[in-house]
Amino acid sequence: DTEVxxxxxxxxxxxxxxxxxxxxxxxxxxxxxxxxxxxxxPPELMFVYSYEKLSINESVPSRFSPECPNSSLLNLHLHAxxxxxxxxxxxxxxxVVSNHYExxxxxxxxxxxx
Amino acid sequence: xxxxxxxxxxxxxxEGENLTVYCNSSSVFSSLQWYRQEPGxxxxxxxxxxxGGEVKKLKRLTFQFGDARKxxxxxxxxxxxxxxxxxxxxxxxxxxxxxxxxxxxxxLSVKP
Numbered sequence: 001d002t003e004v005x006x007x008x009x010x011x012x013x014x015x016x017x018x019x020x021x022x023x024x025x026x027x028x029x030x031x032x033x034x035x036x037x038x039x040x041x042p043p044e045l046m047f048v049y050s051y052e053k054l055s056i057n058e059s060v061p062s063r064f065s066p067e068c069p070n071s072s073l074l075n076l077h078l079h080a081x082x083x084x085x086x087x088x089x090x091x092x093x094x095x096v097v098s099n100h101y102e103x104x105x106x107x108x109x110x111x112x113x114x
Numbered sequence: 115x116x117x118x119x120x121x122x123x124x125x126x127x128x129e130g131e132n133l134t135v136y137c138n139s140s141s142v143f144s145s146l147q148w149y150r151q152e153p154g155x156x157x158x159x160x161x162x163x164x165x166g167g168e169v170k171k172l173k174r175l176t177f178q179f180g181d182a183r184k185x186x187x188x189x190x191x192x193x194x195x196x197x198x199x200x201x202x203x204x205x206x207x208x209x210x211x212x213x214x215x216x217x218x219x220x221x222l223s224v225k226p
Binding site (some may be wrong): 040041048100105107 | 203
């Protein structure tokens with residue numbers, strides 16, 4: 001298994017809703033990431049988990065709450081989002097190959113906030 | 115602040131033409147990755163370059179890493195419509211979690 005999976009593929013939510021994005025990998029990678037990507041822009045790093053501990057939070061608003069239940073799963077809990085949070089949310093995991101990292105991305109969740 | 119300059123930002127060419135995309139930085143990378151992304155999908159890893167001066171080929175795509183490991187290029191020979199997409203370079207400056215710094219991307223359109 002050499003892929004990162006994400007669910008759901010698409011999500012539409014209102015500003016008062018609570019929803020969660022899920023990410024899973026079974027490659028034994030110990031670092032996992034959440035990115036946000038707006039149209040025609042590169043991915044922007046949100047959070048990094050290393051060995052199931054949050055190691056980086058790139059000043060993300062508290063309406064985004066990450067969770068890493070185990071080494072294969074990564075969740076992103078969403079609450080009281082704003083329309084400007086509409087974007088493609090990407091999960092990635094990375095492995096060390098000959099002393100350098102390679103990151104592999106999931107297909108993303110297209111989020112629309114109404 | 116580490117920056118990765120990618121150019122050109124947009125490229126529209128005819129099928130069969132050649133093209134080159136560049137990524138440059140003033141800092142040294144421990145490794146650099148090239149991704150291709152289609153609309154609404156996640157980036158797909160094409161190649162990782164690690165050693166200064168390294169050249170890697172993937173069919174019609176040739177990737178080069180500068181001798182000083184501060185720059186990289188992607189050359190596509192005889193572009194096909196299927197090559198259309200967003201090409202992203204991403205540098206790893208050796209952080210402990212393998213964090214990447216992304217270039218702004220090159221939106222390539224190959225017309226039949």
